[in-house]
Amino acid sequence: MSYTEFYQQSVNDPQAFWGREAERIDWQTPFSQVLDDSRSPFNRWFVGGTTNLCHNAVDRWAAVQGDAAALIAVTTETPDAEPRERVYSYRELLREVETTAAILQSLGVSRGDRVLLYMPMIPEAVFAMLACARIGAIHSVVFGGFASNSLASRIDDAKPKLIVSTDAGSRGGKAVPYKPLLDEAIRIAEHKPEHVLLVNRGLAAMDTVGGRDVDYAQLREQHREASVPVTPLESNEISYILYTSGTTGKPKGVQRDVGGYAVALASSMETIFCGKRGETFFCTSDIGWVVGHSYIVYGPLIAGMATILYEGMPTRPDGGIWWRLVEKYRVTRMFSSPTAIRVLKKQPSELMRQYDLSSLKSLFLAGEPLDEPTSAWIAGELNVPIIDNYWQTETGWPILSIARGLDDRPTRLGSPGVPMPGYRVKVISEATGEECAPNEKGVLAIEAPLPPGCMQTVYGDDERFVKTYWSTFKRPLYSTFDWGIRDADGYHFILGRTDDVINVAGHRLGTREIEESICSHPNVSEVAVVGVEDKLKGQVAVAFVVPKRADALTTAESRAALQAEIMGTVDKQLGAVARPAQVHLVNLLPKTRSGKLLRRAIQAVCEGRDPGDLTTIEDPASLEQIRGAVQGA
Ligand code: AMP
Numbered sequence: 001m002s003y004t005e006f007y008q009q010s011v012n013d014p015q016a017f018w019g020r021e022a023e024r025i026d027w028q029t030p031f032s033q034v035l036d037d038s039r040s041p042f043n044r045w046f047v048g049g050t051t052n053l054c055h056n057a058v059d060r061w062a063a064v065q066g067d068a069a070a071l072i073a074v075t076t077e078t079p080d081a082e083p084r085e086r087v088y089s090y091r092e093l094l095r096e097v098e099t100t101a102a103i104l105q106s107l108g109v110s111r112g113d114r115v116l117l118y119m120p121m122i123p124e125a126v127f128a129m130l131a132c133a134r135i136g137a138i139h140s141v142v143f144g145g146f147a148s149n150s151l152a153s154r155i156d157d158a159k160p161k162l163i164v165s166t167d168a169g170s171r172g173g174k175a176v177p178y179k180p181l182l183d184e185a186i187r188i189a190e191h192k193p194e195h196v197l198l199v200n201r202g203l204a205a206m207d208t209v210g211g212r213d214v215d216y217a218q219l220r221e222q223h224r225e226a227s228v229p230v231t232p233l234e235s236n237e238i239s240y241i242l243y244t245s246g247t248t249g250k251p252k253g254v255q256r257d258v259g260g261y262a263v264a265l266a267s268s269m270e271t272i273f274c275g276k277r278g279e280t281f282f283c284t285s286d287i288g289w290v291v292g293h294s295y296i297v298y299g300p301l302i303a304g305m306a307t308i309l310y311e312g313m314p315t316r317p318d319g320g321i322w323w324r325l326v327e328k329y330r331v332t333r334m335f336s337s338p339t340a341i342r343v344l345k346k347q348p349s350e351l352m353r354q355y356d357l358s359s360l361k362s363l364f365l366a367g368e369p370l371d372e373p374t375s376a377w378i379a380g381e382l383n384v385p386i387i388d389n390y391w392q393t394e395t396g397w398p399i400l401s402i403a404r405g406l407d408d409r410p411t412r413l414g415s416p417g418v419p420m421p422g423y424r425v426k427v428i429s430e431a432t433g434e435e436c437a438p439n440e441k442g443v444l445a446i447e448a449p450l451p452p453g454c455m456q457t458v459y460g461d462d463e464r465f466v467k468t469y470w471s472t473f474k475r476p477l478y479s480t481f482d483w484g485i486r487d488a489d490g491y492h493f494i495l496g497r498t499d500d501v502i503n504v505a506g507h508r509l510g511t512r513e514i515e516e517s518i519c520s521h522p523n524v525s526e527v528a529v530v531g532v533e534d535k536l537k538g539q540v541a542v543a544f545v546v547p548k549r550a551d552a553l554t555t556a557e558s559r560a561a562l563q564a565e566i567m568g569t570v571d572k573q574l575g576a577v578a579r580p581a582q583v584h585l586v587n588l589l590p591k592t593r594s595g596k597l598l599r600r601a602i603q604a605v606c607e608g609r610d611p612g613d614l615t616t617i618e619d620p621a622s623l624e625q626i627r628g629a630v631q632g633a
Contacts, residue, residue, distance in 0.1 A: 003406040003418070006271070010421035010451070018422070018452055022046055022259075024266035025056045025302065028232035031259070037449050041470050041478070042462065045260035045452040050232035053239055054134035056262050057301035058094050059230060061277075066091035068278060069306035072329055073123040076170040076312045077201060083312065083321065086123060093130075096123070100131035102226030103219045107195045109162050111136035111231060114241070116160035116193070117287075118151060118182055120144045120169030121311035124199045124216060125287055126297055128164045133239060133258075136231040140241040140253070143288025143507075144169050144178065145577035149517065150251070151185035154243050155193070157253055157459065163193045164216075168203035172313055175203040181575075183207065235259025241459045242290055244393040245510030246468065247499045253459030254290075254393050257452075261396060262302060264453025265294060268397045269303040271405040272389065272420065273333055273364065277304035280359075282325065283335040284310060289507070290393040291366060295335050299397075314340055319347030323355040330359040337367045337506035341378050342536050352381055360384055362404065366391065367506030368538040369494060372413055390416035390494055392480060393508070394469070396453040399423050399446070399480070400492050415491040422451025426477060427486050430498075433474045436485070443498055444484035445477040500599065502531025502539050509578055511599075514541055517573045518566055518583075523548050528589050529580060530603040540581035542606055544626060547585060559585050584629035590622040598623075606630050 010017045015034040022031070031049025061070065071088040088096065109115055115137050119125035125141070132139040140158045142151055155163070165182050168175040179198070186192060198206065199216040233239075239258045243251040269275040273295070281300035285291035287309075300307035308329065314322050322344075326334065344352070362385045363378060370388040379386045388411070389401035400416040400423075402409055411417065419425040424447035427436040436442035448470075457465040472479040483495035497503070500511045511529040518527045526546040531539040545566060547553060552562045563583040570579045590598040593616060601611035605626050617623065 001406060003403045003409050006403070006406050007419065007421055011424055014422060014449065014451070018045065018263065021267045022049075022263045024270070025051060025262045026060055027051045027259075028055075031235060035449060040448050041450070041466065041476065042457060043449045044236045045257065046235035046263070049235045049259055051235060051259050051262060052133065052230045052233055053258055053262055053298060053302075054097060054130045055230045056266070057133075057298055058090065058097055058130060061301070061304045062090040062094040065278070065304065068304075069280070069329075070301060071123060071126060072280070072306055072308045073126075074308060074310045074325060075122055076173070076316070077203065082317060088123065093127075096127045097130045097134060098226055098228045099220055099223045100124070100127040101134045101228040102223035103197065103216070104128075104131055104135060104137060104162065105228065106219065106223065107162055107197065107214065109135070109137050111233075112138065112238075113162070114138045114140060114158045114160040116155060116158055116163045117141040118144065118163060118165040118178060119199075119287070120166060120176075120178070121286060121309050122166065122199065122201070123309065124166075125164075126309060129287070129297055134228060134230055136233050136237065138238045138240055140243070141288050141293070142243065143286060143577070144176070145288070145575045147571065147573055147575035148181050148184040148188060149573035150513075150575060150578075151181065152188040153251060155185060155189040156191050157243070157251075158241055159191045160193050162195050162197060164197045164199070166199040167201055167206045170203065170311060173316055177204040179204070179206045183209070233258045236456070238456070240293065242293060242393055244290075245501060245508050245513055247501065247510060247512060249510070249512045249516040251510070251513070252464065252468070254455045255457050255459040256396060257456050260452030260454075261298070264397050264451060265299040266302050267421065269299050271403045272398055272401050273299070273335070274362065274405045275300060275303040275305050275333055279332040280306040280308065280329045281333050281335070282308040282310070282322070282329070282331040284314065284322065284340055285335070285337070285367075290396060291335070294396055314344055315347060318351055319344055320351035320354065323352045323357060326357055326360055327355040332359055332361050333364070334360060334362075335364040335366070338365050338370045338374050339368065339505040339537050341365065341374050345374065345377050349381070357382060362387055364389055366398070366416075368503045370414075370416070375413070385411065387411065388416040390492070394455045395450070396455070399425065412487075412491045415487075415493050418490050418492070425486075425492065427484055427492075428473055428477065438488040439485055441483055441485050441495060443472070444480040444482045444492070444494070445473060446480065448476055448478065450478060502541060504531070504539055504541060504577070505537040507577060509541065511541065513574060514543070514570060514578050514580065517570050517578070518543055518545060520573065521566055521569045523552055523562060524566065526589055528597050528599060528602055530599055530606060532581075532603065532606040534581070541578065543580040543583045544586050544589060544602065544629070545583055546587055546589060550587065553585055553587065584626075586622075586625045586629055588619060588622040588625060590626060591618050592616040593618050602626055
């Protein structure tokens with residue numbers, strides 16, 4: 001079936017279309033209704049059906065291809081050593097998952113309980129995710145690059161019974177301790193978990209808290225042979241919560257279902273990612289992000305593929321490491337981000353060219369805009385199609401892409417492509433609230449019902465879900481908060497965010513969160529954080545700070561000291577991922593006469609663009625100061 005036919009069916013008759021797509025997964029009991037949209041936007045997919053993500057990802061394949069590779073974990077335990085590679089067959093993966101599920105149960109975790117994972121890219125993180133799915137516990141993975149305050153706000157929102165963590169992750173050949181950050185987060189948080197399950201990798205010393213902290217290796221010995229049956233879950237029960245940044249300082253818990261998500265992944269693995277059972281998929285994201293949830297863990301396993309879990313940087317031990325893995329494991333489909341490819345572009349080409357990459361059939365890139373030079377360079381090196389795809393934590397799988405599993409529709413430079421099945425994508429004029437004409441810029445929106453796999457609600461806050469996502473326009477449309485255009489052939493182009501969210505190396509960060517953290521420094525009076533274009537990372541955060549005490553501005557030393565302290569504050573509270581690339585000290589911020597920060601003007605000045613209409617500015621000198629600070633840096 002062609003893309004056009006497939007897509008038309010999905011939007012003309014979603015019930016029939018998704019009813020058929022649902023046959024891609026196993027159901028313990030069949031659903032009675034494909035879609036219940038009587039309480040839109042709170043839609044329910046595959047009502048009454050029971051299924052289980054872990055069954056579909058692991059048990060189903062362990063029964064028919066038990067010896068086939070399932071999880072290939074590549075970790076870096078010791079600095080500077082070659083990465084350690086472990087291959088788990090489907091049978092072995094099932095064993096580990098059952099063992100971990102038994103450990104969770106022994107710690108009192110049951111269906112509906114939340115389990116927070118603060119983990120690096122190690123196999124135990126995948127076992128824990130799948131073990132939660134198996135027994136109906138709700139996992140919430142927090143990216144390892146986040147620090148205590150970010151972690152604490154997530155602990156307080158998800159209220160986990162158990163936290164799974166480790167002594168340290170490994171990055172750039174160095175151990176990055178996790179446990180002290182976790183202990184501090186639990187200290188700050190109001191909610192306290194009953195237990196902390198710790199995987200001790202022997203990378204960093206750990207203080208343990210008696211009665212609370214328990215050792216994974218010890219419990220694993222006890223539960224080695226445990227048999228834990230799959231719990232059939234109603235399709236609309238919660239599989240996981242994944243926090244994402246928005247325009248307020250408080251992250252939103254994106255809540256996902258079980259059945260809809262499984263069907264969306266099974267469908268997209270075939271139609272978009274062309275994954276074939278028995279082949280190897282290599283997604284270089286992190287399990288702390290949605291791409292990692294969908295296309296490191298659940299998607300490839302649901303498709304019966306082997307999936308590579310890779311801890312570390314693409315340049316260690318050298319810039320050939322990813323390509324060595326592609327050769328060794330005969331990777332057919334790879335998924336990465338434009339930033340990672342830009343990093344690799346700086347490496348000597350021989351590192352890549354020494355490997356046999358003939359198994360590779362396509363490379364998917366997502367998370368941020370894909371620029372033409374990056375796309376052209378990697379296409380030339382690999383000689384495979386480069387498929388841009390656009391989506392969000394909220395949707396769980398691509399909104400826009402090219403469905404090469406259906407037909408050979410060409411890609412178009414600078415465009416992530418056309419709407420994927422079930423997504424009724426609209427470009428809405430901000431001025432009129434009506435649909436834009438071709439090539440006219442508007443806000444990218446999606447008409448209800450969103451297809452299966454998309455967020456159910458904001459965890460614990462239905463009102464926020466409706467207010468945030470469904471209230472921008474006159475009619476009920478989901479706002480992506482991205483600007484976009486559609487050309488006359490239906491290809492879409494993404495033109496940046498409409499809100500104060502920035503995208504650093506493919507990671508979404510809320511500028512408000514960073515501002516709140518900076519404001520907690522005792523010598524900060526006011527702050528503005530904006531996203532500024534960056535050649536490598538797409539965007540970086542840049543902060544403009546008005547100190548409380550003007551003496552901080554007097555000497556180069558006093559300025560440098562305050563700048564370093566501010567960076568340190570963000571590092572400690574939010575984590576290195578949120579640290580601004582630059583902190584500029586000024587004594588005035590550009591505001592309107594009514595006191596609103598002129599962020600877009602600040603951003604324009606930082607990027608050397610015309611700041612546009614400044615008739616409302618309170619004091620034009622403030623913008624000159626910004627210009628001076630940026631030029632002086
Ligand atoms: P996240 O929820 O962290 O995955 O971030 C989603 C946001 O990243 C989107 O709303 C876009 O702003 C941006 N984004 C994701 N994929 C793309 C892409 N292929 N092209 C341009 N922007 C993208």
